[in-house]
Amino acid sequence: MDEPELRTLLADVASGRCPPDEAVRKLRRLPFADLGFARVDHHRALRQGFPEAVYGPGKSAEHCAAIVGELLDASGGPVVLTRADGAQIAASAAAVDAAGHRPGVVTPTGALSTVAWRPAPPRPARVLLLTAGTADLPVAEECRAVLTALGLVPTLLADCGVAGVHRLLASADELAEAEAVVVVAGMEGALASLAGGITPAPVVAVPTSVGYGASLEGVTALLAMLSSCAAGVTVVGIDNGFGAACAVARLLR
Numbered sequence: 001m002d003e004p005e006l007r008t009l010l011a012d013v014a015s016g017r018c019p020p021d022e023a024v025r026k027l028r029r030l031p032f033a034d035l036g037f038a039r040v041d042h043h044r045a046l047r048q049g050f051p052e053a054v055y056g057p058g059k060s061a062e063h064c065a066a067i068v069g070e071l072l073d074a075s076g077g078p079v080v081l082t083r084a085d086g087a088q089i090a091a092s093a094a095a096v097d098a099a100g101h102r103p104g105v106v107t108p109t110g111a112l113s114t115v116a117w118r119p120a121p122p123r124p125a126r127v128l129l130l131t132a133g134t135a136d137l138p139v140a141e142e143c144r145a146v147l148t149a150l151g152l153v154p155t156l157l158a159d160c161g162v163a164g165v166h167r168l169l170a171s172a173d174e175l176a177e178a179e180a181v182v183v184v185a186g187m188e189g190a191l192a193s194l195a196g197g198i199t200p201a202p203v204v205a206v207p208t209s210v211g212y213g214a215s216l217e218g219v220t221a222l223l224a225m226l227s228s229c230a231a232g233v234t235v236v237g238i239d240n241g242f243g244a245a246c247a248v249a250r251l252l253r
Contacts, residue, residue: 196230
């Protein structure tokens with residue numbers, strides 16, 4: 001339950017459209033629902049502005065399906081399942097269909113996928129999502145899927161890394177007009193500094209594990225982004241497209 005839903009419920013009680021006992025029943029589940037194997041946080045949208053997401057790795061298909069179903073039943077906001085495999089997606093889809101909810105949108109993010117149900121209405125914020133190379137797209141797609149679920153539909157500029165910097169400079173006007181920029185880059189991670197030196201918008205940098213020997217599976221890009229000469233660049237963890245999307249959502253609240 002998010003703030004608009006809570007306000008609607010209180011207004012319905014005040015007008016008599018919702019009996020007090022029914023409101024108590026709904027509010028009783030508000031802090032969290034204990035499923036035994038998970039305590040689903042229904043209060044998060046009120047605290048943070050966006051609901052709990054379901055992280056697939058380490059969970060059984062049945063656990064994913066139950067948590068997704070609980071989130072969909074308890075609120076009207078978006079529900080996101082990240083880094084899910086085929087079995088988790090199939091089980092969640094079956095549970096959602098049985099409960100009468102609309103199907104989710106599946107976005108492949110490399111070997112795994114992100115699934116979003118009931119996305120928020122699009123907001124007019126101008127979010128730019130840059131990738132240094134095509135190999136960075138799986139991380140960028142995770143970020144894009146989560147941003148879109150939260151109503152922040154980004155513009156994707158793929159394959160504009162510093163090895164061909166003219167490709168980025170061709171979009172300098174879009175960078176200047178953006179309200180937030182996400183930069184997804186592996187190798188030496190230099191694209192984040194370059195973008196941060198052009199745009200006045202907040203820049204969230206995502207190092208990826210893409211690269212040859214000395215890239216150290218993303219550690220080189222991570223350290224380079226943390227050492228950026230462009231002041232104020234925010235850096236999330238390696239391959240963390242989800243975290244970048246949530247950072248942008250907080251910045252643009």
